[in-house]
Amino acid sequence: MKKVLLAVSALALFAGPALARDQIRIVGSSTVYPFTTTVAENFGKTSGMKTPVVESTGTGGGMKLFCSGVGEDTPDMTNASRAMKKSEFEACAKNGVTEIVEIKVGFDGLTVAASKDAPDMKLTKQQLFMALAKQVPDKDGKLVDNPYKMWSDIDASLPKEKIEILGPPPTSGTRDSFMELAMEVGAGKFESLEALKKSDAKAFEAVWKSMREDGAFVEAGENDNLIVQKLQANPAALGIFGFSFLEENASSIKGLEIDGATPTFESVASGDYKMSRPLFVYVKKQHVGVVPGIAEFVAEYVSDKALGEDGYLGAKGLITLPGAEAEKTRADALAMNVLTIDGLK
Amino acid sequence: MTDTFDKGNAAFIAKRYASERRFKAYGAVALAVSVLFLVYLIVDIGIKAWPSFFEHRVVLEVNLDASKIPADEVLKGDFEGLVRGSLRSLFPRVTTRGDVRSLTSLLSAGAADDLRQDTAANPASIGTTVRAGALLGDDSDLYLKGMLTTTLRMPGTTNLQLAQSGEEFILTGDLSQLAVGQIVRANGGALRITGVEAGLAKAEAILPPATLNSLTPGTWDILSFSRAEADRRIDDRQVVLLEALRDKGVIEKHFAWRFFTSGDSREPELAGLRGAIFGSLLTLIMTLSLSVPLGIAAAVYLEEFAAKNKWTEIIEVNINNLAAVPSIIFGLLGLAVFINFFGLPRSAPLVGGLVLALLVLPTIIIASRAALKAVPPSIKEAALGVGASHQQAVFHHVLPLAVPGILTGTILGVARALGETAPLLMIGMVAFIVDVPKGFTEAATVLPVQIFLWSDLPEIAFQSRTAAAIIVLLVILFGLNAAAIYMRKRFERRW
The missing domain is CATH 3.40.190.10 (Periplasmic binding protein-like II)
Structure with a gap:
């Protein structure tokens, strides 16, 4: 019982007026x-x-x-x-x-990166949107469930590889930024979606904010190091994370060219690399x-x-x-x- | 009965034995698989952690210039400048600004910390020249541990002529050993081969050679790398300087006591666990001093004194349910009650301990009740029989015999509290805290939180630190569990 008294009195002592910080x-x-x-x-x-x-x-x-x-x-x-x-x-x-x-x-630059062993890929934000969105416009501009399975389905110049992109979960600030900097801009490149944006901004937001859920986009957790490790193990996959992780792991992964600019210290600082x-x-x-x-x-x-x-x-x-x-x-x-x-x- | 052993029964018995053998085999396989996973996990973490327990230092002769160190405030002296100056004096030919920066970038930001402390402890050394170990930075350290690139050295075995045209150097002669990307070290300089053509090799200076003398076998060597310069964190010039230091024999490898004696840092080579260990200790003291007396008192009352009615039943069910509540809920409770309502400080071991005490309280109550229940009723009855009061019987006879079981339960509860991060997230203990906490209201973090924070940092060297911190936490947990087993064996009474 002595102990209890001691603990209680100790608590009372601490709980007194907070000292000046x-x-x-x-x-x-x-x-x-x-x-x-x-x-x-x-x-x-x-x-x-x-x-x-x-x-x-x-x-x-x-x-x-x-x-x-x-x-x-x-x-x-x-x-x-x-x-x-x-x-x-x-x-x-x-x-x-x-x-x-x-x-x-x-x-902070947002990078889309792949293992050093992967072939070089040049992407545009529109292609990123086509690879990642849940619904994309078809030829007539009508929204359909994302039909693209291979990169080559999106554009003939891209490799004949399955689309697999690892990225952060919705709770992450990196994810928010990626959605705004890549998906929103990429979606705006479609005439039909541009028109939708003017007529119904909410519906447009729903389009670029919905990631596909058929396995092509994998939520890999808040920890960027984990995504880096998974890229090393799987050269076919791409990953989305902050620039500082790309810089630290330059020995095993490389940043992909987006809209004609590769992510480097200089290109991000100068604004040539737009995903920052x-x-x-x-x-x-x-x-x-x-x-x-x-x-x-x-x-x-x-x-x-x-x-x-x-x-x-x-x-x-x-x-x-x-x-x-x-x-x-x-x-x-x-x-x-x-x-x-x-x-x- | 003999007629039961007919053919049908023999087959039935054989089937029963086969079934038993199969079951044993399944069990053995299950055990083997789990052991395999465990061994893989521990070996994997161990291999990753191993490099973190060692650090590299460069041993320098430092002249403790009295004019740079104020006698009354030794700690404010410019020890960084002294250490850097001493390192530069090893390379008299490194003079350009870029080269000097490469050289000093090999050192850690805390390279002079040890010397500063030593000098402060021994002010008589000011004015003399001392040997001091200067800690190397994380990239240099990783390179020396062979984690950035594998470097091959080949002695030069051919004759080469060296000429210079403008910025470029030309090597002629027997070029059979040379390839693009290699570094030729000769005449006190280092040249990187940029092209090998018919009859000549072009090279650029990493460190300009002192002379253009011809190279004879044995006077030069080649460094070649498993990773090209663009693919690693350390550039060719830094590698050449580190290799030169290695040749001078001034680089030493030591056990990294720093890992246990310093607080957190954003420089991987300086980051240590002391703050987290002290934070864990303070938090656990708070947890124990609250949850043990409360837990045991609750268990004794419920088991020995409380009337068996609806109310005690409801309380019992709730205690059992609380033991299974996700720990983050306790964090939310702590935030709402202790911080927002009572106004206790954020990030403090006091609040962390309170939250964890709530978390382990049900575990301790359940374990203590089980221990009390296991004491044979005859003991209590004998005490009552010779005239002891109910309270005397419980406190003099039942409780002492239940202590080993209570201790075991408590230690297991502590082990759980030691490994928790989720509830501490809500009360601000997931934070970067450099100063080692000295009291219950100072900002602190705990071991598992430190692991979580380090695992999320971009620097490669922190991955190894993370693994090393996991090892430390595992060792402490093993120790606690071993203590629980020991106490059970030591004090256990069988009836």
């Missing part, structure tokens, strides 16, 4: 996680302050936590693999989070000065040492912003210019 807390996207953690570690090493805690909650989950209010029990920053939505901004404002600083830190998305970090300005170190952490994030051309984030696989844009990001971040609702979608 002296450690930055960051939540959000798992895509930005590898980069923010690198900055956090360097910040902890060089500033003499506590290393920030970075949680990997996903972009949506991060926004929810971030917008839950102002105070020590809410995070100071959130990572996002897409821009903040209007609805999220409004939710933030409703909970008193009115001063948000947006930092665009760089890009911007990455963001959002800062709660109201916490600056309350939780120590936020301003210094932001300064570290946008410093030349981190985000510069030879910075350590580039070495970690982040595709950094080109010169002028980087300067603007840096100036905005250091001045802590707050986000306004105009321009948000």
Whole structure:
């Protein structure tokens, strides 16, 4: 019984008023996680302050936590693999989070890759849509269940191989981006679907958002490393994942050319490779000065040492912003210019 | 009875024996298959994990220049600069900016950390020259472990003449050994062969040679690779520098104690398990200090004191059901109750321990009740018979005899708590945490979460770290289970 008393009294002790927080807390996207953690570690090493805690909650989950209010029990920053939505901004404002600083830190390229042993393939987004969508327009523009089994059914120039594409599940931010950057654009290439978009935007959305379920598209789990391993074992398959995984595994897999551009550091940074998305970090300005170190952490994030051309984030696989844009990001971040609702979608 | 052993019965008996033999065979096959899977799993993880337990360092003579190290704040000294300078002094001919960067990129971001700590512990060494091991970066380390490419060295056995035209180098003579993509190391430099034509080979400088002397057998060698430069994480220049370091004999391989003594890091060679192990420990202390007393008290009450009525029946059924509830539900509960309602801190072992305590509580109650039930009623009856009260009989006689069973159940519950990640996801323990936690309210993560986080990182070296962390977790779990078995054997009483 002594133990019980001890445990209860210990609990009562801990449950008292929360102590002032002296450690930055960051939540959000798992895509930005590898980069923010690198900055956090360097910040902890060089500033003499506590290393920030970075949680990997996903972009949506991060926004929810971030917008839950102002105070020590809410995070100071959130990572996002897409821009903040209007609805999220409004939710933030409703909970008193009115001063948000947006930092665009760089890009992430989405790649369609195959084993090094596979033959070279050049794809267009339209072909990707034809390979992956549940319903595609036939010759007359009528929607039919996806009839394509082989790549050569889609286009004679493509190899006579079964279509097999491994990709992330719907809960993943990578999947969201792939749908928007490849499937939506690819669908728009069909005249009939373009017309549908104008007449019935909801129906158009349903077309590009539905992946086929007959085995040609395989949901391979959130872990990009797993997709890489499966590609190595199966040269006939293609995989969809982030650029940094392609770069790390360049010895065994290669990125396919999409719409005439192969994914390389340069082509993504210059915008020639179109399947890329911007990455963001959002800062709660109201916490600056309350939780120590936020301003210094932001300064570290946008410093030349981190985000510069030879910075350590580039070495970690982040595709950094080109010169002028980087300067603007840096100036905005250091001045802590707050986000306004105009321009948000 | 003898007439029952007629022919029909003999056939029936033979059939029964055959059936039994078949059943035994099925059992043996099932066992063999599961053992095979288990062995495959452990061997596979073991092979992947093995390289992580070792690290490569380059041993340097570092002059601890007093002007670079403030005497009052030794830790703030520019040890990185000193280590880099010392490495550069090994290669006096490496001077261009690109070459220097290649050379320093071989080192880990934490190459100077050991030297910094050693110097801080022994400030008298400032101003002297010390031998220091500088940790190599993950790509260099993987190369030296042979995981990026296989490098073949062939001694040069022919005579070659060397000439330079502009940026290009021309090799003439007996070219039988040369092929495109190979690196010829001669005259203090390294040349990559870019083309072999009739009578001459063209090459470009990776490190420019000091002279254009002719190459005679034995004065030069060739490096050839199983993977071309474009296909690996480490470029030819870095390989040449690493091979030169290897030739100088300054590269040492050590057991990576760092893997157990440092916290998490985004640099694979620096990342360690200490933070996760401490986090697991704190979480388990919290779990145990709550679930053991509550579990045992509940079990004793339900088994020995509670009246057998509808209410206790409902409670019993619910305890059994709770033991089968998916663990993520407990995480959601923890988020809603402990964090959102009570306002306890996120990511803290305190909350993690509370959630896991709820998770293992049903297991402990069920195991404790089974242990109490297994104590023969005669013991209690004898105690009651000599005048002990009901409470005395239970606490002095029944409970002590049930302890081994309760312990076994508790340890198995702890083993389950140690392996959980799902409930911790909801309460913010799936996080990058560098600082080793020192208290119950500090941010912490636990071993299985660390494994989950590492498995998702792009760096190849983290795959090996992931496997190594799995091995550590398995060893701890084996240890706990072994302890459970030992205690059962040691304290078990048979009646």
